[in-house]
Amino acid sequence: MVAGGRTFTGIASALFLRNPNSMEAGVSTLNPGTLGKPGVTPVRRRKFIETLLGSGFLATSIAFLYPVLRYLVPPRALDLGNDSVVAGRTTDLKPNSGKIFRFGNRPGILVRTASGEFRAMSATCTHLSCTVQYRDDLQHIWCACHNGHYDLNGRNIAGPPPRPLEAFEVQVLGEEIHVRRRSEA
Numbered sequence: 001m002v003a004g005g006r007t008f009t010g011i012a013s014a015l016f017l018r019n020p021n022s023m024e025a026g027v028s029t030l031n032p033g034t035l036g037k038p039g040v041t042p043v044r045r046r047k048f049i050e051t052l053l054g055s056g057f058l059a060t061s062i063a064f065l066y067p068v069l070r071y072l073v074p075p076r077a078l079d080l081g082n083d084s085v086v087a088g089r090t091t092d093l094k095p096n097s098g099k100i101f102r103f104g105n106r107p108g109i110l111v112r113t114a115s116g117e118f119r120a121m122s123a124t125c126t127h128l129s130c131t132v133q134y135r136d137d138l139q140h141i142w143c144a145c146h147n148g149h150y151d152l153n154g155r156n157i158a159g160p161p162p163r164p165l166e167a168f169e170v171q172v173l174g175e176e177i178h179v180r181r182r183s184e185a
Helices: 012-015 045-072
Strands: 084-089 097-103 106-112 120-123 133-135 140-143 148-149 157-158 167-173 175-181
Touching: 084 097, 084 106, 097 133, 106 133, 106 140
Parallel strands: none
Antiparallel strands: 084 175, 097 106, 106 120, 120 167, 133 140, 140 148, 148 157, 167 175
16 A cells, blocks of 8 residues: 555554654554544654653652651641530539540540549540540440550550540539640649
8 A cells, every 4th residue: 555655564554544744753643534634633652652651650659759748747736726615514424424525626535433523534545546435334444446444534554555645624613514624834
């Protein structure tokens, strides 16, 4: 087959006919009927493969670098919100029970002991930041994630937690139970 002074042989030449009107070598098209028509720009195979490989390399690089950068750049310090919140009402808690409440953007736990005393602390486990709960059968605070145990003062007594829970001050004003962060002297 002769087209534009060139001889084409084989299956590849039947599918990818070179445009005889193009000044660039290597310009090809899948549709030989569009050759020479105004407004139709043929796609270069090499440019297509380079773009495909380049974008794949870029995506792979980002996928590898993003976790490394997230590890190296520390997260912003979390805002704990207000220094004081109303954790509930005295009628909300029976003796030997506990309640989770919001303290800014973190959970807190309010416990009423068997003797009727109120205690409050952070409800975020110091091991892997799971939310702890009060177990009335054990009469202490328990983390279900890895079986961590804390006493009613927030001290870690069993399991993997490395540090005690942050304790809060509790103040009962009328029927409301106010909880605030302890001021450091």
